[in-house]
Amino acid sequence: MKLSEIAAALDARVEGDETIVIRRAVHPSEAEGPEDLALAMDKDLLALLPGSKAVAAVVAEGAELPDSIRGRIVVKRPRYAMAGLLDVFEKPVHAEPGVHPQAYVAPDAVVADGVSIAPFAYIGPRARIGAGTIVLPHVTVSADAVIGEGSLLHPGARIGERVVLGARCIIHPNAAVGNDGFSFVTPEPGSVESAKTTGRVVGTNVLLRRVNSIGTVILGDDVEIGAGATIDRGTVTATRIGSGTKIDNLVQIGHNVQIGTNCMLCGHVGVAGSTTIGDRVVLAGKVGVADHVKIGSDAVVAANSGVGTDIPAKQVYMGYPAVPRARAFEQYKGLARLKRLFAEVADLKNRLHAVDGQGKAPAAPAEAGQD
Amino acid sequence: MKLSEIAAALDARVEGDETIVIRRAVHPSEAEGPEDLALAMDKDLLALLPGSKAVAAVVAEGAELPDSIRGRIVVKRPRYAMAGLLDVFEKPVHAEPGVHPQAYVAPDAVVADGVSIAPFAYIGPRARIGAGTIVLPHVTVSADAVIGEGSLLHPGARIGERVVLGARCIIHPNAAVGNDGFSFVTPEPGSVESAKTTGRVVGTNVLLRRVNSIGTVILGDDVEIGAGATIDRGTVTATRIGSGTKIDNLVQIGHNVQIGTNCMLCGHVGVAGSTTIGDRVVLAGKVGVADHVKIGSDAVVAANSGVGTDIPAKQVYMGYPAVPRARAFEQYKGLARLKRLFAEVADLKNRLHAVDGQGKAPAAPAEAGQD
């Protein structure tokens, strides 16, 4: 592929020798020769170009290049250009056409054209696999599940019974979609109910009765579920994840949760049952969201936060418990200044004692800050 | 099934036409006709009944219903009634009787009557599978493991060697029971030992020696292990989880941990090695518990808490580090009022300066709160 062709695919301009033929896109330090295109869109990578064997590079506007770089592609928004570059140089997974003889496909499963089903994949009774979908080794597609066209199921992905995936979904290794909800109930009000209402444990959980999950999970189009993530089915109706939403590794989504479109839920996020999340919401790593909470569209929650209350649309929240970002920063600042505040109050006490003779006269100045 | 029969199964009373024949239990908005029983036990769902195609509903005491509902079941404790309803309308997983020819069962494994072993399930040497147990696709039951009767192993569940499951256990997709403990030791005291005792890093971990795990995991009866959860084996003896305890998705239980009966550990909970948890303890989502800690029976720990110390029985703890709930609320309240406190102290300083002439006279009132 010529440099000019790559630039055209990115809608970017090319400078210098646009006829250089490129075979790989690489980190500048890993270039082995003139066929390697060095990706140097940020400052740190740009600094590596003088020592690189590359003669072609992708750079941001205004970058200064060594003479060794004979041709360059200049991009406006480097992160976005990266997406285009990695479409051009994508390394798709190995998949052989058709159903491998060491796969299991139930006699009444329906497999569309152009599907790849690998060794040890299991397609259960009445399941339907859309056209062009790739099912890699050790995938379980359970009875009555429906997989949209052009989807990609990585090794060890578990698709539960009756679960529905839209088109072009990607389920990463060992993700499990359609597990039973974690739902148990005590005959009389149990310890959690009294702890929430009175702050004390009154009833005790001498019997935990299982609440079966008869609902399912419905994913829209272009949804990704990260490696090891777990999505529970609804109790009666469906847990739903809207089109374009991306869920990272080891995320847990509880039963009955409703998530809108184009959200991003980062690693280790946990969302408890029956919570509703709008469109384009971003939950950073390790955020926990309580049950029955509502998070408005376009809200952003900072990493490690614990969300126990509703969040309005377009708000940025952080902390534990999560509060608006400005308030959280104020609290951190206050915490950092606490030591000084204790000293100041001790000083005021001493001085006021000298004025009004009341209160206890401290034995020594060192008392401040001790406990 | 007639409405009267369902009511009898729930030990609830029926009002109106008790002869209505029901085929499905549904969310009110998903009812398609008179054979769908609308579950409307809470206010939000009740409000959907006027627009629903259902003519029969399950409701709480005192609910007001539209005329379209010709028969109703009235329940006292809606959450508990739900459990009964979903027993009646359960949708059990697809399982074919016997050992599928594409399964692997070691010649010396012992498989009881009425067992279902799916394609690509692996039953290792000398493993024993109890009567009526269902082993779904891609399950590994390793050598010498024992699975109690009536258990259900979901796709991708991993049962380690010598692990023992009681009767009626449910292991959800991709859960792993019986992994090696995370246990390493340095020849001389390492960085963690000095960090804990002196607060500084003295020794460094130039060699990490592995401590093998030769113990196992023993689960009681009616234990559930959530999707993607991981339970490590004991170093020498067994990690134990008592009967009736329910463990949610992506929970991590370290080596040698002892958990009592009827506990509930919610999503992303982590319990470090050698910790002891009593009976009926509830750990909400994302709670972390340090190693060698003791948590008393009936204790409840709020979501996202970090437990570093023992918790007495029947106490409600929260926060990081976790403290009794009342104290935690007091701290949050204090944090929220900190800004005001800084302003008040600044005001006192100014006023006391006017009285005693000591301290620094602030340049401007705006100084308060700055840093």
Add this chain to the structure above:
Amino acid sequence: MKLSEIAAALDARVEGDETIVIRRAVHPSEAEGPEDLALAMDKDLLALLPGSKAVAAVVAEGAELPDSIRGRIVVKRPRYAMAGLLDVFEKPVHAEPGVHPQAYVAPDAVVADGVSIAPFAYIGPRARIGAGTIVLPHVTVSADAVIGEGSLLHPGARIGERVVLGARCIIHPNAAVGNDGFSFVTPEPGSVESAKTTGRVVGTNVLLRRVNSIGTVILGDDVEIGAGATIDRGTVTATRIGSGTKIDNLVQIGHNVQIGTNCMLCGHVGVAGSTTIGDRVVLAGKVGVADHVKIGSDAVVAANSGVGTDIPAKQVYMGYPAVPRARAFEQYKGLARLKRLFAEVADLKNRLHAVDGQGKAPAAPAEAGQD
């Protein structure tokens, strides 16, 4: 094995009858007879010896033993001795020599001598398996992956395409190494970019464009990856984990992360993309580390901390956001004393009002502490 031989293997001294023949190492309470060696290196276990059926024990220096113990091994550093003992009494996993006929090995995969490949293991095209490596059931080794010699892949481990493992690596059940990074970009600056810079949501994520991952994961020698852990591949180059580093269950490592040698990352740790971690770093359970952060060698981060900034070498950090340990303790102490501080300031206000007549005279003493 004679007691004297075990002592020799541990480089420890033996006292009493050194000819006792031992078959098992056990918890004192689980000893069944004279062939069981009771491990009683700590006080709690030592206390169990009088009631134990063991006649031989391993104990720490200075331990007082009941007369029933006829022979003993005395060790200096009990935790380290445990590692040696459990090498002697290791219970290796069941593995049959050669490639099982129910495994799948691609015709062009390269399998070295002395390898064990279990039923339902999948070895993809051009993959290479080093000498003496054990591949247990349901393992996926994807195309072009390289597994070093003497490695052990537990059931359900997923090794992605082109991933490289050094010698003697252990991948625990259901771990996934080589997943796509979680990397998406909006055409215009999105909500996270504005939230980080301005604290408010300006742009919205109406389109999330996928950034493909064409890099890989490279593990050094003697690396362990815990059950259910997920390691993402680099975007262009490799995510790297250095020799001797141990990663616990359910840990998430983002794309492009670089981790040095001999680190320990405990359960539920999450490390976001492009972060760099030095050598011998310890991250305790549930620590979250933001993207593009640098953590210096020998640093220790306490459990549940959220790291958002660089950490220098040899420092101990804790809290959310993580700060040096001494400062964190100071903050916790301050928090615990806040209630008293509010009361003191209220008292000062009252007294100063009596002196200068300014400010509001409080209606009642109870006002302090209210909100």
